[in-house]
Amino acid sequence: xxxxxxxxxxxxxxxxxxxxxxxxxxxxxxxxxxxxxxxxxxxxxxxxxxxxxxxxxxxxxxxxxxxxxxxxxxxxxxxxxxxxxxxxxxxxxxxxxxxxxxxxxxxxxxxxxxxxxxxxxxxxxxxxxxxxxxxxxxxxxxxxxxxxxxxxxxxxxxxxxxxxxxxxxxxxxxxxxxxxxxxxxxxxxxxxxxxxxxxxxxxxxxxxxxxxxxxxxxxxxxxxxxxxxxxxxxxxxxxxxxxxxxxxxxxxxxxxxxxxxxxxxxxxxxxxxxxxxxxxxxxxxxxxxxxxxxxxxxxxxxxxxxxxxxxxxxxxxxxxxxxxxxxxxxxxxxxxxxxxxxxxxxxxxxxxxxxxxxxxxxxxxxxxxxxxxxxxxxxxxx
Amino acid sequence: xxxxxxxxxxxxxxxxxxxxxxxxxxxxxxxxxxxxxxxxxxxxxxxxxxxxxxxxxxxxxxxxxxxxxxxxxxxxxxxxxxxxxxxxxxxxxxxxxxxxxxxxxxxxxxxxxxxxxxxxxxxxxxxxxxxxxxxxxxxxxxxxxxxxxxxxxxxxxxxxxxxxxxxxxxxxxxxxxxxxxxxxxxxxxxxxxxxxxxxxxxxxxxxxxxxxxxxxxxxxxxxxxxxxxxxxxxxxxxxxxxxxxxxxxxxxxxxxxxxxxxxxxxxxxxxxxxxxxxxxxxxxxxxxxxxxxxxxxxxxxxxxxxxxxxxxxxxxxxxxxxxxxxxxxxxxxxxxxxxxxxxxxxxxxxxxxxxxxxxxxxxxxxxxxxxxxxxxxxxxxxxxxxxxxxxxxxxxxxxxxxxxxxxxxxxxxxxxxxxxxxxxxxxxxxxxxxxxxxxxxxxxxxxxxxxxxxxxxxxxxxxxxxxxxxxxxx
Numbered sequence: 046x047x048x049x050x051x052x053x054x055x056x057x058x059x060x061x062x063x064x065x066x067x068x069x070x071x072x073x074x075x076x077x078x079x080x081x082x083x084x085x086x087x088x089x090x091x092x093x094x095x096x097x098x099x100x101x102x103x104x105x106x107x108x109x110x111x112x113x114x115x116x117x118x119x120x121x122x123x124x125x126x127x128x129x130x131x132x133x134x135x136x137x138x139x140x141x142x143x144x145x146x147x148x149x150x151x152x153x154x155x156x157x158x159x160x161x162x163x164x165x166x167x168x169x170x171x172x173x174x175x176x177x178x179x180x181x182x183x184x185x186x187x188x189x190x191x192x193x194x195x196x197x198x199x200x201x202x203x204x205x206x207x208x209x210x211x212x213x214x215x216x217x218x219x220x221x222x223x224x225x226x227x228x229x230x231x232x233x234x235x236x237x238x239x240x241x242x243x244x245x246x247x248x249x250x251x252x253x254x255x256x257x258x259x260x261x262x263x264x265x266x267x268x269x270x271x272x273x274x275x276x277x278x279x280x281x282x283x284x285x286x287x288x289x290x291x292x293x294x295x296x297x298x299x300x301x302x303x304x305x306x307x308x309x310x311x312x313x314x315x316x317x318x319x320x321x322x323x324x325x326x327x328x329x330x331x332x333x334x335x336x337x338x339x340x341x342x343x344x345x346x347x348x349x350x351x352x353x354x355x356x357x358x359x360x361x362x363x364x365x366x367x368x369x370x371x372x373x374x375x376x377x378x379x380x381x382x383x384x385x386x387x388x389x390x391x392x393x394x395x396x397x398x399x400x401x402x403x404x405x406x407x408x409x410x411x412x413x414x415x416x417x418x419x420x421x422x423x424x425x426x427x
Numbered sequence: 428x429x430x431x432x433x434x435x436x437x438x439x440x441x442x443x444x445x446x447x448x449x450x451x452x453x454x455x456x457x458x459x460x461x462x463x464x465x466x467x468x469x470x471x472x473x474x475x476x477x478x479x480x481x482x483x484x485x486x487x488x489x490x491x492x493x494x495x496x497x498x499x500x501x502x503x504x505x506x507x508x509x510x511x512x513x514x515x516x517x518x519x520x521x522x523x524x525x526x527x528x529x530x531x532x533x534x535x536x537x538x539x540x541x542x543x544x545x546x547x548x549x550x551x552x553x554x555x556x557x558x559x560x561x562x563x564x565x566x567x568x569x570x571x572x573x574x575x576x577x578x579x580x581x582x583x584x585x586x587x588x589x590x591x592x593x594x595x596x597x598x599x600x601x602x603x604x605x606x607x608x609x610x611x612x613x614x615x616x617x618x619x620x621x622x623x624x625x626x627x628x629x630x631x632x633x634x635x636x637x638x639x640x641x642x643x644x645x646x647x648x649x650x651x652x653x654x655x656x657x658x659x660x661x662x663x664x665x666x667x668x669x670x671x672x673x674x675x676x677x678x679x680x681x682x683x684x685x686x687x688x689x690x691x692x693x694x695x696x697x698x699x700x701x702x703x704x705x706x707x708x709x710x711x712x713x714x715x716x717x718x719x720x721x722x723x724x725x726x727x728x729x730x731x732x733x734x735x736x737x738x739x740x741x742x743x744x745x746x747x748x749x750x751x752x753x754x755x756x757x758x759x760x761x762x763x764x765x766x767x768x769x770x771x772x773x774x775x776x777x778x779x780x781x782x783x784x785x786x787x788x789x790x791x792x793x794x795x796x797x798x799x800x801x802x803x804x805x806x807x808x809x810x811x812x813x814x815x816x817x818x819x820x821x822x823x824x825x826x827x828x829x830x831x832x833x834x835x836x837x838x839x840x841x842x843x844x845x846x847x848x849x850x851x852x853x854x855x856x857x858x859x860x861x862x863x864x865x866x867x868x869x870x871x872x873x874x875x876x877x878x879x880x881x882x883x884x885x886x887x888x889x890x891x892x893x894x895x896x897x898x899x900x901x
Contacts, residue, residue, distance in 0.1 A: 279672045290568045290575045314846040321878045361669035421433040
């Protein structure tokens with residue numbers, strides 16, 4: 046048997062062991078909570094621009110600036126984890142060395158200080174960055190944290206993962222929450238499965254599909270995604286603009302959406318303005334380049350596919366009902382991928398609103414004719 | 428991914444520092460190409476007392492190094508390119524150039540693959556007519572319904588100093604709008620606050636006085652001071668907005684009803700309403716009042732009250748006027764129509780009379796009264812001495828709110844022409860016979876300023892001095 050006596054461990058070895066512990070613990074913790082920090086990054090980035098930095102400082106937003114600086118690295122999760130781990134390691138190592146220098150009992154004091162400081166930083170910094178207590182981030186039952194993670198999955202377009210999340214979830218708080226239902230139904234619609242699975246999960250009414258809350262930027266951002274998914278570009282743009290304004294125009298997630306909608310509307314100069322800011326970040330330059338290339342996968346997905354959503358019969362958004370706007374989108378997007386996504390939403394809205402006559406007319410127009418390429422989804426038949 | 432940012436920045440600082448030490452005009456090969464610069468200051472006319480323009484090259488020739496040679500008379504100043512900040516000429520050098528000649532020629536030279544090349548030079552004309560020292564505007568996101576931070580700011584046009592007169596951080600986040608001055612005087616500013624501290628206020632000598640309206644009286648919207656300063660005309664508008672699905676003009680703002688009143692305001696801020704059935708007709712929308720400089724005539728816009736929102740694009744506002752006697756508080760009994768939207772087409776908003784009373788400047792657009800969202804909106808001008816329309820098409824399209832300088836030789840206006848959404852302020856010279864020069868954006872301390880600015884400029888009002896910021900914000 047191997048017996049390790051503490052008295053045999055040299056101070057340098059103790060520091061080395063503590064360093065490994067700090068790195069391992071920090072990296073592990075950050076890996077677990079990275080989705081929350083990634084979500085937080087979507088609200089507040091850091092612009093590498095001297096005018097922006099000096100303006101933030103002069104207006105007393107130094108804390109926001111510092112948060113943005115750390116959060117920017119979570120635009121790419123593994124870089125965020127690495128940078129924060131290095132940061133925590135260096136701060137704790139410096140603390141350890143200082144304690145070791147001034148302490149009389151040198152053998153373990155530095156190592157202990159190192160671990161204590163790292164633990165404190167691990168508990169404090171992620172919470173300070175994201176505004177969510179670290180304990181909550183580890184709690185599998187915290188609703189807000191779960192919604193953040195889901196919202197970030199929506200941003201990353203991880204539709205299958207979102208569906209799997211709900212397949213495995215038996216938590217009533219989640220299943221009956223309208224925002225969770227919005228995420229789930231968006232994922233199903235994007236996979237063109239909403240009509241087949243709509244009522245396999247709890248739904249309340251049309252609010253299970255979309256909501257009209259524009260005062261909360263977090264909800265407005267999610268609704269911008271929902272409207273974008275439906276093909277209602279004007280509403281998506283509006284919700285993104287209002288939410289970005291509420292967040293001080295510093296949200297890369299919403300700036301990206303505003304670039305997309307500006308390009309869909311053919312306003313390249315406006316897209317360039319938003320891209321000017323995004324190009325001042327560390328991680329969105331490539332994305333801007335992709336949106337400048339009309340043959341890139343991102344441009345085709347985010348812009349080309351959506352251009353047909355701008356139907357010719359202009360009207361005020363929702364003045365004849367959201368369903369009538371979507372009907373125009375569906376008619377104008379035939380032979381595109383967007384068409385079936387919009388149909389999934391439209392049929393589901395009729396079901397949840399109990400509009401039988403409109404649903405019948407919708408089925409006749411899009412499914413029950415000789416030219417239709419679609420089979421009627423399960424729940425649209427009933 | 429731009430992991431090289433630090434390295435590039437450091438390199439750039441070193442290169443820029445070295446370059447700035449030894450800038451001289453170079454022997455260069457002509458490109459025979461006009462320089463595309465942003466903001467556009469090519470061939471513009473600027474007042475003698477304006478701050479220097481800053482601009483950057485907006486083409487993609489990717490020059491390795493660039494410099495701008497400013498020449499006036501025998502004086503030449505060479506300015507290096509400061510990255511995104513562009514060519515930023517020192518204010519003392521600029522002032523010296525303005526003294527050296529009435530035209531400053533700007534030649535942009537650049538180094539490409541080791542060889543110096545140069546664009547065609549462009550002139551900046553300097554007018555001896557000075558402009559009022561300050562521009563007052565509201566800064567707000569060009570948004571839909573919600574808002575975050577906004578404020579009314581003033582900018583010293585002789586340098587780059589900007590400061591807030593009042594922001595909604597001081598008023599619990601409420602909205603504020605419609606700042607207005609009497610005859611370009613910074614002495615008294617009127618503004619409305621909405622939400623928690625709702626009301627109409629007059630800011631005078633750093634004190635905000637709330638106007639006391641009679642109970643049940645109509646709410647006040649667009650103001651216009653009478654030159655006497657004793658009364659103010661207001662429209663009272665029931666306004667709503669809706670959002671287009673497809674039209675590139677995102678938002679439509681329209682009135683369900685509107686009337687015009689003139690309010691006598693006493694020392695204590697008590698308001699007494701004056702009006703005429705001709706200005707409060709239920710069958711018409713009357714809005715955007717503006718007094719003639721002698722105060723004897725009130726100009727305004729009027730349209731048939733069509734069903735709103737169904738026929739929002741059938742509201743066509745004509746430009747009208749009615750006589751007014753401030754002493755007696757009476758209106759004339761006939762309405763003159765200066766621009767008849769029924770016969771001449773389009774719709775009119777924002778009439779403003781020049782200080783000498785000769786010219787009437789207004790916005791023309793296809794329909795409605797909220798020109799800010801109309802791409803086709805343009806400024807038009809009528810010579811009031813003969814009723815003729817003057818061609819001011821040099822001012823360009825997508826323009827809206829505007830104001831005259833106290834001398835009548837300059838106008839300020841806003842336009843969304845750069846990107847279709849964010850308004851920026853422009854200035855143009857108006858000659859005594861009504862000729863307008865190409866408008867130029869208000870100069871900023873660096874060329875990228877308008878790229879970074881995420882707010883729109885509303886109502887740029889030229890005033891003769893600095894407005895004293897309020898001490899007693901409600």
